[in-house]
Amino acid sequence: LDDQYATPRRDRPCGTFGGAGAVLAGDLALVWADDAFAEATAGSPAAAPAAAVWRSMRAELVAGQYLDLHAQATANRSAARALRSAVLKTALYSMERPLMLGATLAGGSPDVLAALAGAGRCAGLAFQLHDDLQGAFGDPAATGKPVGEDLREGRSTYLLAVARERCEAAGDRTGLRVLETVTGAPYTAGDEDVRRARDVLDQGGAR
Incomplete structure (x- = not known):
């Protein structure tokens, strides 16, 4: 609902009806x-501990x-900050906490909860990092969104943060x-700007 300026999502066009709405x-x-x-x-009987996971x-x-x-x-836009954001909004939300919710409601032991939490966080983070790669290099027919969409939006992904740090370290x-052409002015980058940014990601080793 709050996905600003998105175009296609899940292979369907997105409509904009106002930010406040x-x-x-x-x-x-x-x-x-x-x-x-x-x-x-x-x-x-597990309602209270499950609610604690839900609130978190x-x-x-x-x-x-x-x-x-x-x-x-x-x-x-540091890599550490981008990674922290990915953990909070994707790894925890999409994988770790849902697994913990199910296990908590099923009466899982502390060892089971800890194991699921660790596996869920790793799987969720891997999902987000793969999604970042798909956002920059993926096939629109497979991803359901335009190629380079994350670059056009200037999203502060871990992929872009690593590329920036590598450029800084190399004096590039x-x-x-x-x-900066794509991240400094979101939604204004053209196809050639996106292509050049993808080259930097690829050739600099961030990919």
Whole structure:
């Protein structure tokens, strides 16, 4: 609902109906999700510990998304920060916390919860890093979104952060300027700008 300026998503066109409406719809969806979770777990002996996992997941998602937006607004685009954002908004939200929720409701032991948490975080982070690669180099027919979309949006991905740090370490000012062309002015980069940025990612070893 709050995916700003997206074009195709999941191989379907996205419509824009106003930022305020999207925020309100997102708030409503969160309220409904809380209601559904409370109703689904009512009466379960694991309701309280499961609710703690649920609350953590919500907070981590918002924190990760905020880090992502803050990085774009302030040019704080370190690889460590990008990785932290990926862990919070993807690894925890998509994999680790859902696994822990299921195991908690099923009465899983602490050892089971710890094992699932570790596996989920690794799988979730791998998913996000692969998605970053697909966003820059993927086939639109397979990804359902235009090639280089993350580059055009100036998204502060781990892939871009690593490429930037490699350029800085090598003293590659040309490469840095190419990356800044796409990340410094989101939604204004042309096809040639994206192609050159992809070359920097590839040739500099970030890919």
